[in-house]
Amino acid sequence: MKKCDYCGKEISYMEQYCDESCQKNALKYYEMQEKYTKIFSIINSVCVFAIPVGLFIFSFRNDVGFSLMSFALAILGITVMILPFPVENMISSMKIKKAIKITRIIGAVLLLLGIVLIVIDFLIFLK
Numbered sequence: 001m002k003k004c005d006y007c008g009k010e011i012s013y014m015e016q017y018c019d020e021s022c023q024k025n026a027l028k029y030y031e032m033q034e035k036y037t038k039i040f041s042i043i044n045s046v047c048v049f050a051i052p053v054g055l056f057i058f059s060f061r062n063d064v065g066f067s068l069m070s071f072a073l074a075i076l077g078i079t080v081m082i083l084p085f086p087v088e089n090m091i092s093s094m095k096i097k098k099a100i101k102i103t104r105i106i107g108a109v110l111l112l113l114g115i116v117l118i119v120i121d122f123l124i125f126l127k
């Protein structure tokens, strides 16, 4: 059975989406992805890069390294939540709607982890 590219519901072989709203939502997603994918990958790579750098700095400056890591993690989480761009094979296996949802959850987990670290940071290092 063929599935709707947006919501994953079963559809006939002639269609690509189950209805107009799914088609609209899918289009909106592709437009957003096209518009923001560059800025997303820049923020993404800066944050991903900052985490090991923070870990390295941590070995001689605990406070600075820890702050860098926690803020990088929180910013990464916020970015992934606002601009949830799942990887291509996530979209093809679970379709756009579910892939976005799971990506947002991952973003929320990263953000939560970042916030917990920032709180620890304030309690221990920034007194």
Ligand SMILES: [Zn+2]
Pocket (backbone or CB within 6 Å): 004, 005, 006, 007, 008, 009, 017, 018, 019, 022
């Ligand atoms: Zn649909």
